[in-house]
Amino acid sequence: MLRFAPSPTGDMNIANLRVALFNYIVAKQKGEDLVIRIEDTDKEKNIEGKDKEILEILALFGIEYSQVIYQSQNIRFHSAMALQLLHDKKAFSCFCSSQWLENKQEEDKKDKKAYRYDDACRNLPAELVIDNTAPFTVRIARPDKPIIIKDYIRGEVSFEPDAVDSFIIMRQDKTPTYYFACAVDDMLSDISIVIRSEDYMSSLPKQEHIRNSLNYDKKIEYAHLPIILNDDGKKMSKRDDASSVKWLLEEGYLPEAISNYLILIGNKPPKEIFNTQEAIEWFSLDNISKSPARFDINMLKDINREHLKNLDAKELSRYVGFADEEIGELARIYLEEARTTKELKSKISPIFATRDIPQELEKSVKLLKETIIKAPYFEEYDDFEKFLMKETGLKENNFFKPLRLLLTNAEHGPDISAIYRYLKNYLGEIIK
Numbered sequence: 414m415l416r417f418a419p420s421p422t423g424d425m426n427i428a429n430l431r432v433a434l435f436n437y438i439v440a441k442q443k444g445e446d447l448v449i450r451i452e453d454t455d456k457e458k459n460i461e462g463k464d465k466e467i468l469e470i471l472a473l474f475g476i477e478y479s480q481v482i483y484q485s486q487n488i489r490f491h492s493a494m495a496l497q498l499l500h501d502k503k504a505f506s507c508f509c510s511s512q513w514l515e516n517k518q519e520e521d522k523k524d525k526k527a528y529r530y531d532d533a534c535r536n537l538p539a540e541l542v543i544d545n546t547a548p549f550t551v552r553i554a555r556p557d558k559p560i561i562i563k564d565y566i567r568g569e570v571s572f573e574p575d576a577v578d579s580f581i582i583m584r585q586d587k588t589p590t591y592y593f594a595c596a597v598d599d600m601l602s603d604i605s606i607v608i609r610s611e612d613y614m615s616s617l618p619k620q621e622h623i624r625n626s627l628n629y630d631k632k633i634e635y636a637h638l639p640i641i642l643n644d645d646g647k648k649m650s651k652r653d654d655a656s657s658v659k660w661l662l663e664e665g666y667l668p669e670a671i672s673n674y675l676i677l678i679g680n681k682p683p684k685e686i687f688n689t690q691e692a693i694e695w696f697s698l699d700n701i702s703k704s705p706a707r708f709d710i711n712m713l714k715d716i717n718r719e720h721l722k723n724l725d726a727k728e729l730s731r732y733v734g735f736a737d738e739e740i741g742e743l744a745r746i747y748l749e750e751a752r753t754t755k756e757l758k759s760k761i762s763p764i765f766a767t768r769d770i771p772q773e774l775e776k777s778v779k780l781l782k783e784t785i786i787k788a789p790y791f792e793e794y795d796d797f798e799k800f801l802m803k804e805t806g807l808k809e810n811n812f813f814k815p816l817r818l819l820l821t822n823a824e825h826g827p828d829i830s831a832i833y834r835y836l837k838n839y840l841g842e843i844i845k
């Protein structure tokens with residue numbers, strides 16, 4: 414079983430989506446199920462409705478899963494596991510106050526030492542524990558040997574016991590911390606491989622230590638994906654519009670193009686343009702680069718254009734607000750100068766909008782308009798052109814400039830003869 418474990422605390426970003434896609438692909442390759450685990454235990458950070466939004470995005474990207482689990486519903490299991498650790502003396506109650514711990518942290522900071530808990534409460538005699546009415550957290554006792562893990566992307570990584578520390582697994586209010594809930598849930602769901610962002614690398618030894626302490630002997634494999642950088646070489650964040658999946662969709666990038674791009678970066682695909690189903694055939698975590706991937710919106714735009722070209726005419730026309738094959742074909746021609754559906758719409762919609770004719774062209778446009786209204790139907794552009802030239806007496810630029818404006822509502826654009834084929838049935842509507 415694989416899992417995608419988003420927190421419902423913000424918009425889905427491209428790094429999350431990349432993690433979801435990789436999990437989906439690997440689950441398909443292994444013939445295992447993918448579960449979605451909504452990590453909602455941090456009540457204060459949860460945003461109402463984000464879980465639904467994440468699931469909608471997954472559906473839009475064709476990421477199928479067998480089940481949605483809400484982490485908060487597993488709290489009774491988290492408590493039971495904490496109790497077992499306490500019972501086995503692998504965890505202990507910690508009565509240190511937040512103030513006391515903060516002071517300790519300050520001291521270590523002053524001494525330029527990395528803060529570690531000093532295990533003050535680790536060996537408290539039972540009488541002291543039982544008589545203590547102060548609030549307490551539950552800490553897991555630090556490991557006694559290094560934790561060594563093989564990561565698909567990072568290779569072998571080793572963590573010293575001190576780096577793991579005796580850390581908190583249950584807060585004073587007896588809710589589980591992220592490390593604990595996540596480690597236990599991965600056990601409960603029988604996860605075979607965890608694919609997630611490199612941001613969670615530091616929680617890796619803690620989670621491994623939790624499961625070791627619970628005597629869970631199944632080896633979970635790991636792949637921590639490198640971060641994605643923006644143009645300035647900094648980690649993509651909320652400040653970069655393009656990091657938001659919602660923004661990319663609104664800007665007119667197709668889900669299949671976004672997926673293509675996110676599977677492609679930092680990878681060695683056999684070709685540049687593909688869909689997720691094809692990627693299942695050749696994808697391998699072994700090919701993912703250790704270095705951060707750089708986000709290049711221009712490359713995404715080029716890929717988007719290729720996916721737009723692959724749509725059939727009717728589908729393409731829907732993206733520009735029609736449901737008509739001819740408009741789809743017309744839009745296909747405009748793909749020469751547009752790479753997103755938003756750009757494409759900004760080319761097609763004006764064709765059907767009222768024209769704003771500059772004064773110097775008013776006369777010739779009017780003349781052309783009247784002539785077109787009276788003209789018979791011409792199948793071929795050449796005949797249409799010949800007829801108009803003859804009837805109006807307009808020549809060269811005095812003919813082409815107003816004609817282009819009249820037909821396309823733009824000064825420049827694709828060859829009129831190429832688009833006439835798809836516009837000829839709409840002439841009445843266009844020039845009204």
Ligand code: GLU
Binds near residue numbers: 609613
């Ligand atoms: N909940 C974390 C997130 O929002 C993921 C943690 C994990 O995958 O282990 O990215």
